[in-house]
Amino acid sequence: MDKIFGGMVLLGVPLSIAGSLMHWPTLMMFGIYCLTIIALSSYMGRATESLAIITGPRIGGLLNATFGNAVELIISIFALKAGLIEVVLASLTGSVLGNLLLVAGLSFFLGGLKYKRQTFNEHDARHNSGLLMFAVIVAFVVPEIFSMGMDESKTLSLSVGISIIMIVLYLAALFFKLVTHRGVYAGKSEESPHHEEPEWTKGRAIAVLLVATLAVAYVSENLVHTFEVVGESFGWTELFIGVIVVAIVGNAAEHASAILMAMKNKMDVAVEIAVGSTLQIAMFVAPLLVLLSLMFNESMPLVFTVPELVSMVTAVLLAVIISNDGETNWFEGLTLLAAYVIMGIGFYLL
């Protein structure tokens, strides 16, 4: 797997540069950009992993919590800069749906084909359920509903206020998990990580992280400008590109590792990636983008379209109910996948 990504980076980066300079056909470049970003993001993931092992669980947890969705964040910043606010909101929606339904669904389904019953830490699941409810059902629903009776500037004030509260709560959640209640609710999976060896040295990992981040930024900026042409060619709306395409590209590397973990019966890790990434998107990336957007021409309020919001709320309720008992099987995975496909059809037709 790592070798394939290595080859993709070696090929993809020069092709991306050449193609964008020589104005190769947009559809071809769209494909090259997407694959290159997926490969680069796998490098960023490995570098973060190595740094996390070297710096120990506390700072490591913080690193993972900050760089885990760096690719998504970078693509979104360039989309914001290009004024594509709808695409950014749609890709945030897509990340939430992709993590809770597609990734968790594939993990439960494929893992469940090998193992009859898979279990994960119930306490973590409940802790995360509360946060998912807070992030999606309180913090996303409130601005949506309240902004219906507000002018634009009040809507933005509300969005900024909520964003600050969410980031503070996100940091508090890290403090809770890594400091005050570290190991309090631990299951059996907590023992092994002490023996792990980092893949790269500290210096090398930082170098890889830096170079890959810069490369992702370069490719993302170009990718964003292909959306219009791609949309027209395939008959896709900006909404569909954001919810399905950008979300999958931005999270592909992460998704692959969650599914691999599920197939090794390491369900705790698979669930942690799927749900943890959702929380990071909702409680850190989304509010950060709202705050960053204040520096651009067009500010982004935290107001999704009604179908986006309803999809996220129903996805959270479904994920909470299904994962509540700390047990999964292939059928629960299939239920989540079916929900993803239904919403995908909906966004395609919209």
Place this chain on the structure above:
Amino acid sequence: MDKIFGGMVLLGVPLSIAGSLMHWPTLMMFGIYCLTIIALSSYMGRATESLAIITGPRIGGLLNATFGNAVELIISIFALKAGLIEVVLASLTGSVLGNLLLVAGLSFFLGGLKYKRQTFNEHDARHNSGLLMFAVIVAFVVPEIFSMGMDESKTLSLSVGISIIMIVLYLAALFFKLVTHRGVYAGKSEESPHHEEPEWTKGRAIAVLLVATLAVAYVSENLVHTFEVVGESFGWTELFIGVIVVAIVGNAAEHASAILMAMKNKMDVAVEIAVGSTLQIAMFVAPLLVLLSLMFNESMPLVFTVPELVSMVTAVLLAVIISNDGETNWFEGLTLLAAYVIMGIGFYLL
């Protein structure tokens, strides 16, 4: 009980035929049709039971899952044929509300008056909770919300897509329950069924099923054409007739057996009937009717009215929360009944 139904069939079928040929007063015929269908559906239930015992649990489960709501399906097909799409959607809503609130409510309440605490299999309850969430909150809410921004043909495409996915998932749920995970989550109630004796022989059961189905079809067709006059006479809207009247008539025989089981403290069976029947309506009957409606003049999209949808969603949330701990008492039953009455008043006034 069986004797009463026997007498009702012997009287009701000839009276239905005579009355419809001789154009007896519509209100009287409405009453005769309703009672006859209730009696016939008890025969269909007994025939299905016998066949299920003879063919063993796998095919038996499949039979129950297919014929369990046959009466409801037949009435709905004739209503579709008569172009009464609103009545069909309303009766689907009514079946969901009737099963989750009225039947479960009466079972919990009457059972709870006799026994202080009644328990049922927690694993099944959680499995079903996930499916209820999927069926009602994902599959019914998505077309409702997304269709607000769509034209009619896209709404229908979305409905057809969702219907196919739901039927596939329903079959997968049967495969999960009857094949791959049969007995995995079994409670104590799983032991007894081996000793059961079928009431009728295979040939007799098939004959009864066929004849009763044909009779139900005949009476249903006539019943459907009385709705307009009945509505005008009592000041009932089509919505109220569908949600309350058709739903109760279509499910009465089933309802009676659920309540009898609860009073014998066989809570597993009572819950299985109430929740299983809801799932069958939502995941099999409703999508099947959408697909069948493509052959009629007017196609039926999976788009309920907002009060119907909200009633179903709140009923599911209430039922999930109340049944989540695998324990019931009279007060929980009363809560469900109170919710049913509140919604009933709402639909009556609408």
Place this chain on the structure above:
Amino acid sequence: MDKIFGGMVLLGVPLSIAGSLMHWPTLMMFGIYCLTIIALSSYMGRATESLAIITGPRIGGLLNATFGNAVELIISIFALKAGLIEVVLASLTGSVLGNLLLVAGLSFFLGGLKYKRQTFNEHDARHNSGLLMFAVIVAFVVPEIFSMGMDESKTLSLSVGISIIMIVLYLAALFFKLVTHRGVYAGKSEESPHHEEPEWTKGRAIAVLLVATLAVAYVSENLVHTFEVVGESFGWTELFIGVIVVAIVGNAAEHASAILMAMKNKMDVAVEIAVGSTLQIAMFVAPLLVLLSLMFNESMPLVFTVPELVSMVTAVLLAVIISNDGETNWFEGLTLLAAYVIMGIGFYLL
């Protein structure tokens, strides 16, 4: 604490009378009224406590269930009389949000700073979850949604019908808790109350209750008439005054004792106050006000604004998910507080 409240009453009541007769500045009087009501309501709480101990658990439970929100009820009646229907509905909303998010949040947070993990009776939590779902999600949502297609008189009929059903169910819940299932789900906390000594004798408690109630009524009537001026001075809408200010004043004494209990690790009592008070507001005070309003010029339907309703529904879902495992910690408290602040900002900006 009691001495402070004693002093506040001795000062506040004469100041309230003097100020209202001599027309002192409205803003100052608003402050005096609020503080006086808070102090008086602590006396009412102590008198009810004493009476409850003297009369035994059954009648005591009934007394608590009736007088627990007497202050809120009295303020609301005077607001209704003054035609301030929006303020009444807003203050009901504010009581629900205040109890579920602010009080429970502060209790969990401050208690959690002292104790790593705090537990409370899981069975009670689940029983209450079902009732919260019923009261807020069924009984408040149904009139909201159904009334969209109704004229005013039907909306009122629906509200009256729902109100009667809710009061009946509330009385049934008391009967369940105090008679048929008393002690059935008891945890360890049930043992101690037998040794409790009443603070006051029966005669004294009744006298205090009567005098304090009359004083609260007098001050409330004056308080209600300051709202308009206060709103204009601070730029607060009537909605904000109702949701935040009235709700906090009406529940302050209660709130203080819940938080004190949490800090003594008596989590059962703290949760009982927060959730019990919410249920009392939703299932008894709100429907009673609807019925009482029929005697005034303007009747109050049970129809909240959309932001009010959505806030209550999300608060219930959040509280149910977070309290479902019978365990709390500081972070769960912070999550509830964050939700309260977000909604507070929303109502302020609206």
